[in-house]
Amino acid sequence: MELVRLFGVYAYIIIILISTVNSLTLISGPDDAQVRIGSDVSFNCKATYDLKYQNLYWIYKARYLTRGNQFYQSISPRKYSVSIENSSYILTISNVHISDAGVYECCFSYTNVNYAYSFLPIPATATLTVHQPPTVTSPHCFLTTRNYKRLYETLFYIGESIRFYCYSEGHGSTSPKLTIKIADVSVAENILRDETDYKLVKYDNIFWIKRNDTELTCYLDSEALDETRNCTIRLNVLSPDVEIKPKLLSVQEADDVHFQCFARNFKTTNLQYEWQVSPYIPGDIYTFKTSILNITDLKLNNTLLGNQLFIITCFVIEDGMIWNSSTTLTITREIDILPTTLLNNDQDFNSIDGPTTKLENNNSESYIVALIVGIVTVAIAVMILLIVVLNRKKVCIILCSNKSNSRGKLEQKKNCTATGKLTS
Structure with missing residues (x-):
């Protein structure tokens, strides 16, 4: 007997479903919608039916919102509104928030059954996506060292490496995009996708400064924004200059010399100096780690002949970066001057040590004068001899x-x- 009763209930339900489907057909269901926070959105469910309006429902997250044109007691009419226009059953949501996102379904019920059924074979459902804009201050830009130490200054050098950090927060279910440009040239793009209600998208990379007008810009695009936002950091790029004075120097052995290294356009005055002398150090050096280099008692390599050339280089060091400048030092050998007493005596000049270039030049001039005088004397003597011979020959003939x-x-x-x- 009990089995007969259960069979009758199931048959009754099947009859209701069949009759309902035959009498109420879905023409078009609601469309998915994507809106920003604070906007309004409407869902339209259109069907053919011979039932009363109160047999149509809107359901959200298994919760009944409306039946016909009536709201359930827990639903605020300020948030939702419903309207019936011909065969359209329209639900409107005002001032949308993140909590309103989800699936909305239009359902029906038979007159004598207090239960909602989904339209078949395709349910009349729509998904609402709410775009949350980023925080008002997004995007954020700042610089760090390679070791993530925050930098608050913007003075840098060409060739220096820094880390550029850009991030944006508070995106909800949107997919923001960060575009990084250096001097108006795109260098990176970062798109973050996740399902959390609060999103942080960031870009972090190391780059080297290559030009004086370097400008770093981070652009933020999002479905929740009407226009692109950006943050920019303009770098003040310095061009350090290192100069050694004097630029060229020529001295003799045993002299003392000094060079000074001038450093300009540096970020700080906390500079380190180092000097290098090549091919070797020709004397005694003092203050090797300061901006001034002193070399005393210059000496030359006696195995090498003639003058000798040296390269003097100054290195300026700051924060691990190095700049340099070079100059030349020419050392000539000392020239010996012969005393007057030696010039008055018949001595062998070749026995005197050291270069004798000046003395040899004077001797050469004396030899030339003596040669000229000798030639002139011989010429005069030949002329006199010829005259004498000719005169004697003439007397003999007479x-x-x-x-x-x-x-x-x-x-x-x-x-x-x-x-x-x-x-x-």
Whole structure:
């Protein structure tokens, strides 16, 4: 008997479902919606039916909101409103909040059954997504060292590496995007997706400063924003300059010299100095770790001839970064000057130690003068000899011409003519 009763109940329910489906058909269900916090949204359920309006329901999270055009007692009419227009059953939600996100379903029931059924074969459901904008102060930008130490200054050097940090918070279920640009060139994009109600999206990376006009910008885009937000950090990039004075220096052995290193356009005055002398240190060095380098009692390598060239380099160190500048030092060998007494004595100059370039030049000039004088003297002597010979030859010819009366005299004339001498 009990089985017959249960069978009758199940049959009754099946008959109700079949009759309901046949009498109430879904034309179009509500569409999914994505809105921002504070907006209004409406869901429309359209059906053909021969039932009364009170047999339609709106349900949210297994909770009945409306039946027909009536609200359940726990539902605030300030939050929800319902309207019936011809075959449309419309639910409106005002001033949407994050808590309103979820699935809304339009259901029906048979007249004599206080139970809501889903439309078949496809339920009349819609998903509401609420976009939460980021916090008012987002995005946030700041700089750190490579070891994440916060930097509050913006003075940097070309070649220095820093860490750029950008983050945005309070996004709800949205998917914000951070775009990083350096000098208007995009270098990175970061999109974070999760299902939490409070979201933190961040970008963190190390880069090297390569130009003086470096500017770092973080752009934030989100479905909950009407326009892109950004934060920018402009770097004050310095160009340090290191100079050594004097720039060129030429001295002799045994002299003392000093160089000074000038450092300009540095962030601080806490600088370290180091000097380097190449190929070797030609003397005694003092104050090797300051901006001034003193070298006393210069000495040369005696195995090398001639003047010797040295490279003087100053290194300036700050926060692990190094700058340098170089100059040259030329050392000439000392020239020996001969005393006056040596010049008055007949001594061998070659026995004197050291370079004798100046003395050798003076001797060369004396040799040239003496040579010229000798040549002129020889020339004059030859001319005098020629004159004497010519005069004697002329006298001989005259004497021979006056004595032509004898054969012996004639032969004497011939002999005189041939030899240029007068014989008896």
